[in-house]
Amino acid sequence: MRVGVVTFPGSLDDRDAARAVRIAGGEAVALWHADADLHGVDAVVLPGGFSYGDYLRCGAIARFAPVMGELVKAAQGGLPVLGICNGFQILCESHLLPGALVRNDSLHFVCRDQRLRIESTSTAWTSSYEVGQEIVVPLKNGEGGYVADEATLDRLEGEGRVVARYLELNPNGSRRDIAGIANERGNVVGLMPHPEHAVEPLTGPTTDGLGFFTSILKGLVEA
Amino acid sequence: MSTAPRKSRDTVDDAIAHPEREQPYAELGLKANEYERIKEILGRRPTSGELAMYSVMWSEHCSYKSSKVHLRQFGDKKPETDKLLVGIGENAGVVDIGQGWAVTFKVESHNHPSYVEPYQGAATGIGGIVRDIISMGARPVAVMDPLRFGAADHPDTRRVLPGVVAGIGGYGNCLGLPNIGGEVVFDPCYQGNPLVNALCLGTLRHEDIHLASAKGVGNLVVLYGAKTGGDGIGGASILASETFEDGGPAKRPAVQVGDPFMEKLLIECTLEVLHAGLVEGIQDLGAAGISCATSELASNGDGGMHVVLDKVPLRDHTLTPEEILMSESQERMAAVVTPANIDAFLDVCRKWDVDAAIIGEVTGTGRLVIEWQGEVIVDVPPRTVAHDGPVYERPIERPDWQDALIADAPSSLKRPASAEEVRATVLQLVGSPNLASKTWVTSQYDRYVLGNTVLAQPEDAGVVRVDEGSGLGVAISTDCNGRFAKLDPYNGAKLALAEAYRNVAATGAEPLAVTNCLNFGSPEDPAVMWQFSEAVRGLADGCLELGTPVTGGNVSFYNQTGDVAIHPTPVVGVLGVIDDVEKRTAMALGREGDVVLVLGETRDEFAGSEWAHVVHGHLGGIPPEVDLAAERWLAQVLVAGSRSGLLSAAHDVSDAGIAQALVEMSLRGGVGATVTVPDGTDPFVLLLSESTARAVVTVSPSDVAALESLAGQHGVPVTRLGVVGAPGADLVVENVYGGTASWTLDELRATADATLPALFG
Numbered sequence: 011m012r013v014g015v016v017t018f019p020g021s022l023d024d025r026d027a028a029r030a031v032r033i034a035g036g037e038a039v040a041l042w043h044a045d046a047d048l049h050g051v052d053a054v055v056l057p058g059g060f061s062y063g064d065y066l067r068c069g070a071i072a073r074f075a076p077v078m079g080e081l082v083k084a085a086q087g088g089l090p091v092l093g094i095c096n097g098f099q100i101l102c103e104s105h106l107l108p109g110a111l112v113r114n115d116s117l118h119f120v121c122r123d124q125r126l127r128i129e130s131t132s133t134a135w136t137s138s139y140e141v142g143q144e145i146v147v148p149l150k151n152g153e154g155g156y157v158a159d160e161a162t163l164d165r166l167e168g169e170g171r172v173v174a175r176y177l178e179l180n181p182n183g184s185r186r187d188i189a190g191i192a193n194e195r196g197n198v199v200g201l202m203p204h205p206e207h208a209v210e211p212l213t214g215p216t217t218d219g220l221g222f223f224t225s226i227l228k229g230l231v232e233a
Numbered sequence: 234m235s236t237a238p239r240k241s242r243d244t245v246d247d248a249i250a251h252p253e254r255e256q257p258y259a260e261l262g263l264k265a266n267e268y269e270r271i272k273e274i275l276g277r278r279p280t281s282g283e284l285a286m287y288s289v290m291w292s293e294h295c296s297y298k299s300s301k302v303h304l305r306q307f308g309d310k311k312p313e314t315d316k317l318l319v320g321i322g323e324n325a326g327v328v329d330i331g332q333g334w335a336v337t338f339k340v341e342s343h344n345h346p347s348y349v350e351p352y353q354g355a356a357t358g359i360g361g362i363v364r365d366i367i368s369m370g371a372r373p374v375a376v377m378d379p380l381r382f383g384a385a386d387h388p389d390t391r392r393v394l395p396g397v398v399a400g401i402g403g404y405g406n407c408l409g410l411p412n413i414g415g416e417v418v419f420d421p422c423y424q425g426n427p428l429v430n431a432l433c434l435g436t437l438r439h440e441d442i443h444l445a446s447a448k449g450v451g452n453l454v455v456l457y458g459a460k461t462g463g464d465g466i467g468g469a470s471i472l473a474s475e476t477f478e479d480g481g482p483a484k485r486p487a488v489q490v491g492d493p494f495m496e497k498l499l500i501e502c503t504l505e506v507l508h509a510g511l512v513e514g515i516q517d518l519g520a521a522g523i524s525c526a527t528s529e530l531a532s533n534g535d536g537g538m539h540v541v542l543d544k545v546p547l548r549d550h551t552l553t554p555e556e557i558l559m560s561e562s563q564e565r566m567a568a569v570v571t572p573a574n575i576d577a578f579l580d581v582c583r584k585w586d587v588d589a590a591i592i593g594e595v596t597g598t599g600r601l602v603i604e605w606q607g608e609v610i611v612d613v614p615p616r617t618v619a620h621d622g623p624v625y626e627r628p629i630e631r632p633d634w635q636d637a638l639i640a641d642a643p644s645s646l647k648r649p650a651s652a653e654e655v656r657a658t659v660l661q662l663v664g665s666p667n668l669a670s671k672t673w674v675t676s677q678y679d680r681y682v683l684g685n686t687v688l689a690q691p692e693d694a695g696v697v698r699v700d701e702g703s704g705l706g707v708a709i710s711t712d713c714n715g716r717f718a719k720l721d722p723y724n725g726a727k728l729a730l731a732e733a734y735r736n737v738a739a740t741g742a743e744p745l746a747v748t749n750c751l752n753f754g755s756p757e758d759p760a761v762m763w764q765f766s767e768a769v770r771g772l773a774d775g776c777l778e779l780g781t782p783v784t785g786g787n788v789s790f791y792n793q794t795g796d797v798a799i800h801p802t803p804v805v806g807v808l809g810v811i812d813d814v815e816k817r818t819a820m821a822l823g824r825e826g827d828v829v830l831v832l833g834e835t836r837d838e839f840a841g842s843e844w845a846h847v848v849h850g851h852l853g854g855i856p857p858e859v860d861l862a863a864e865r866w867l868a869q870v871l872v873a874g875s876r877s878g879l880l881s882a883a884h885d886v887s888d889a890g891i892a893q894a895l896v897e898m899s900l901r902g903g904v905g906a907t908v909t910v911p912d913g914t915d916p917f918v919l920l921l922s923e924s925t926a927r928a929v930v931t932v933s934p935s936d937v938a939a940l941e942s943l944a945g946q947h948g949v950p951v952t953r954l955g956v957v958g959a960p961g962a963d964l965v966v967e968n969v970y971g972g973t974a975s976w977t978l979d980e981l982r983a984t985a986d987a988t989l990p991a992l993f994g
Contacts, residue, residue, distance in 0.1 A: 019586060020494050022409030026684040029701075058682075060407045063494025119402045119677045148681045150406075207681040212815060213698070214681075 011230045013223075014041040014051035016081070016097075018072045022059035023094065023206060030206040031055070034223030046076035053090035053134070053226050054081060056097025058150075058204060068111060068153050069099030078104060090134035090226050091198045095151055098190070098200030107191055107200045108166070109158030114151065115183025123215040124149035124203050125177040126189050130170050133196040134229050138221035145218035147208040149181055149189075154202040156184040156191070166191055173199055243281040244608040252278050261288035267623055274617045282603065282610040285555040286618055289521035290528060293790050296622035299756035300788040303766050306773035307783040314782050316745055319442060325365050325435075326784025327442055328746045330810040332705050335439050337371045340379070340432040340711065340750040340806050342789035346489070347429035351396025356404035356491040358431040360563050363408065363496060364517030367503045368566070370443035371435025374683060375697050376405050378415040378431055379711045379750070379804045380674075383424030385666035385992050390419070393427050394674075395993055400491075401431070402677040407493035408500070411686045412678035413695025416711060416804075419666045420846075422719075425794035430750045430787075430804055434709055436699050443507055446514040447534035447569045450597045454530070454538060455575070456523070457582050457589035458499050459564040462548035464489045466559050495564040495587075502585040503566060511578045514569040524558045524618070526567040527593075531601045531615035534569070538615065540593035540603045554605040569595060629766055630759035638720060641853030643839040648917050652972030655916060658848060660976065660984055662889045662921075663896055665847040669988035670900075687814045691897065693736040693885050698814045706814035708742035710807055711750075714888075715800030716841035717856040722764040726771035726803045727859045731925050732887050733807035734779060738868035739883045739928055741818045741875025742809030747776050749786035749805050754798020756790045764801040765790075772803060778861045781807065811875075818875045820884040821902030827881050827957040828937050829906050831891060833867055833927030834950050835919055842923045843889040863926035866947040871928060873943055879936050886927040891954075892920040894929045895964060896981055905964035905978055908955030916969040931957060 013031045015038055017024045028038035039051050043061075048054065061072035072078065078100070085091045085106050093101035101107045114120060125146050128139040139145070158166070163185055166172050173190040180187050182202070190201035205219025243254075258268040261284065271279050271287050279287060293299060308320070318335055319327035325339035343358025359376055366373045378401050382390045405412050415432070447454065506512050514534060516526045523545065531538040542554050552560070570578045575591070582589040596602075601618070603611035649655045662668055671690065680689040687706060688696035694710035712732040718725025730747065737744045749772060754761040776783050792799045811817060822829075839845050840854025874880040882902070886894045899905045910916040932940045937953070944951045958965075965975040 020407070020497055022407075022497075022682050026682070029684055059409060060494060060497075063407065063492070065494065118399070119406060119679075121676050121679050121681070150679045150681060152406075204681065207684060210684075212687055213684055 011036040011227050012039050012051045014039045014054040016041045018043040018061035020060045023057040026206040027055045027057040030209045030223045033209050036227050043075040052230050056093040058095035069103040072100045073103040092135050093200045101200045106198050108162050112155045119152040121150040126174045129172045133192040135199045135222045138225040146216045147203045147219045149203040154182040156188045245612050248280045285559045286524040290618045291622040298623045299625050303769040310773040310777040311782050312780045337369045338434040341787045343429045351393045352400035355397040355400030357489045359404045360491045361519045362431045362433040366433045366435035368517045370441040370507045371437040373435045375413045375434045376410045381418045381423045381428035384421045385419040404493045406679045409682045411680045413689040417671050422800045426792040428752045447530035447595045452569050452595045453591050454593040455568045456592045459495050460546045460548040462562045489561045491563050498585045502587045505581050511574045512568050516567050518565040522560045528615045528618035532619040537596035537598035542605045544592040627762045628759040629762045631763050632760035643845045646849045652969040652974045656974040659892045664984040670985040673989035693739040704813040706811045708737045708740045708809040710736035713804040715802040718801040720856045722767035722801045723771035724859050726768040727775040729805040730775040731864045733805045735885045737807045737809035738871040739885045742811040744809040746808045747781045747783045752789045752802040754793035768803045818880045818883040822898045822904050822957045825959050827931040829954045831952045836924045837918045838924045844921045882931040890921040899964045905958045905962040907965040910968040
């Protein structure tokens with residue numbers, strides 16, 4: 011199973027995402043922002059970081075990268091895509107996911123071990139979990155507040171597209187404690203916390219994040 | 234506004250033709266005798282461009298002119314070691330950690346800029362130290378920040394601290410470097426002179442070491458990275474080398490502005506050209522910008538360089554050539570590249586969207602010649618700029634107040650005398666700004682990125698994995714107690730070394746090498762110079778005794794406002810190696826029933842202690858005794874105990890003694906312990922003394938004998954204190970003046986967590 015990890019200028023967690031793919035048993039394939047080619051990968055991770063310095067608006071420049079044209083087409087065709095943090099922001103800017111991510115309500119960057127509840131397991135990236143399962147993974151963002159209009163939020167809830175929700179503490183002011191969402195088809199998932207930092211007992215608070223990566227590999231094998 | 238570059242008003246020909254022209258050397262920070270020396274070197278007056286170069290390169294910040302004669306001791310007293318691959322004098326020292334791996338690490342100060350403009354000052358401090366590390370061919374893998382501020386409740390601290398923290402986070406997070414530790418210390422002595430030190434750690438394979446030198450006549454000098462602007466002009470000379478006076482003019486324009494995104498590209502671009510073998514020599518541009526990079530590269534190489542300054546990409550086309558030479562615009566590097574490799578080099582720059590310009594070439598003339606609009610504006614022997622600056626033997630005098638300070642021992646201070654008073658005192662300390670939880674600060678830093686952080690704050694040392702296959706890793710800690718150094722600068726430096734050394738060993742890593750950031754007042758004050766000379770002597774002696782060589786460091790003078798200097802603050806960073814990071818020891822109390830023991834001897838030592846500071850506002854007496862042999866034995870027990878899996882937790886004992894160590898271990902683990910003060914031991918002394926060479930450890934009950942045997946082999950005293958409780962259990966100390974002192978974890982956590990948010994929002 012080949013899972014692409016895109017590196018934009020300013021991507022930071024690309025090595026971590028690739029490591030998580032490997033630990034889950036897949037082959038990580040490095041994809042370059044300027045290369046309009048997905049090299050036949052079976053799924054793609056858009057990793058965290060500050061693409062293009064996030065100087066305009068998080069993800070706003072990255073969505074115009076050559077690789078994104080191919081990615082958007084493929085995602086619309088059903089290719090599994092996981093956007094983590096900056097990747098989530100890029101997916102929203104690309105209109106693969108609704109809503110937007112805004113400055114944390116605390117106005118501070120926040121890095122913490124965050125408790126989440128998995129709300130949906132019917133996406134390509136969460137099938138290894140149980141609905142209602144609680145996990146702890148690192149969260150680190152300055153602009154992680156998920157916002158959308160009430161109708162969109164209602165639709166996301168109604169269609170079971172809220173993938174994960176913050177528990178105990180809402181770290182960034184996200185509406186309805188939303189930590190991650192999926193598109194209608196469930197192949198595209200955006201997540202503000204960082205499951206790729208919770209895949210080894212040595213370096214993560216838990217190994218709870220591994221499920222995102224095993225989900226996709228399991229799904230690909232079964233497909 | 235004109236967009237045409239301004240002509241230089243002063244060429245070498247002008248300097249020869251008009252020797253009488255008055256020059257503003259004093260405004261540029263040069264003394265009259267230094268100006269005369271430049272004229273002597275050149276055989277004429279300098280041009281304005283040359284004057285600019287000499288003034289920045291001969292500033293205290295760049296030339297170490299007041300400290301050089303003392304710093305030699307780090308070389309003279311260097312312990313025998315085969316671990317040092319690159320020693321002092323390069324951008325950063327390089328240490329062999331085995332398996333073909335090496336690490337490079339260094340601390341630098343950005344104190345003055347951070348006071349003027351906290352966010353950018355702190356941000357560019359990270360930027361500068363990171364470029365030092367990549368210049369050595371290493372990939373930066375972690376940063377940490379020793380920070381010192383004025384009183385926590387002073388209004389100006391509320392201006393400086395949040396800006397500094399946001400700047401460190403804003404820059405470091407965007408670079409993708411985990412921030413794994415550091416210090417946050419408050420003391421009124423830092424009110425007008427906060428200390429913002431930044432440490433960066435890099436890893437490399439032995440074969441990838443690169444040095445800053447321009448060799449090979451005909452090779453090209455490439456400037457790449459950000460365009461040059463007007464920021465930070467004279468920052469080195471004006472900001473770092475002068476004392477702030479109240480009511481002086483605003484100095485904000487001399488602070489640089491950082492662009493972490495460009496720095497991230499610069500890291501990736503630089504490592505790619507280095508690993509592809511496309512670079513002959515490399516140098517970062519920091520203080521003194523192009524002046525420093527060209528003169529140092531030329532001086533370390535074949536000795537000659539010809540630079541066409543018009544080729545420097547500019548952000549501001551109104552800059553004069555003198556300003557271009559002095560600009561401290563961030564995120565720039567200079568590389569020496571052969572003509573055969575230049576196309577490949579420029580291709581890599583293009584791949585990373587990094588601007589690059591060929592600004593000159595290496596020559597065999599022995600001169601650094603810089604031309605501007607076809608005229609020669611600089612023609613100097615590069616060594617005289619980069620290395621042969623003035624060296625001062627500053628007057629040294631032990632301050633007349635030192636004896637009175639030492640005589641004012643803490644023995645007469647009122648001590649708690651009941652279990653209830655001990656309980657209240659410990660709570661007061663737990664919530665005091667220096668001991669309170671630093672989560673408000675560290676939660677603004679990314680500690681996870683790169684996925685190799687094994688331990689990060691509030692652990693004793695940061696531990697990062699270097700090799701994912703073998704588990705080889707390094708631990709690093711920075712420490713200094715400025716109060717100890719004020720009472721006794723010689724032993725204060727040794728105490729800082731001892732604490733950092735112990736912190737590294739507490740994680741199970743074997744201490745290997747030392748870096749430092751020596752923060753002091755004005756070298757023109759003989760009392761400060763005495764503190765400095767004593768501290769350097771202490772650190773050099775201490776490193777020799779511990780067998781840990783100094784690999785490099787940084788001196789920051791002029792940390793004083795008016796006549797009042799900061800406490801002498803020799804921040805010491807110790808690096809250790811751990812063969813397998815899986816075996817590291819963390820500080821959290823864990824398994825119920827594990828036995829809590831203290832290693833080392835507790836004496837009645839309260840001078841300069843956190844207790845005297847917080848409870849009595851007292852500073853006086855003789856600081857805790859330094860026993861580096863005991864530190865060494867303790868470290869051997871901690872490392873052996875970690876390797877063999879004997880220790881289930883370990884934590885260094887320092888500020889506020891065993892009480893604070895137990896509180897931190899309990900909060901980290903979410904479980905308290907029940908300990909008993911041994912009969913015949915004074916509970917207050919046991920709990921709050923700051924005697925050195927101690928650690929609190931836990932082992933399973935069946936391993937107590939093994940630990941006692943291990944400690945016995947090394948001559949380390951062991952005292953059994955008690956046992957770890959059930960999850961959520963209180964921290965309980967029995968036999969305290971006939972009573973019991975206990976704290977619930979909730980009250981400890983609430984007390985520790987409340988302080989910084991209440992102060993800083």
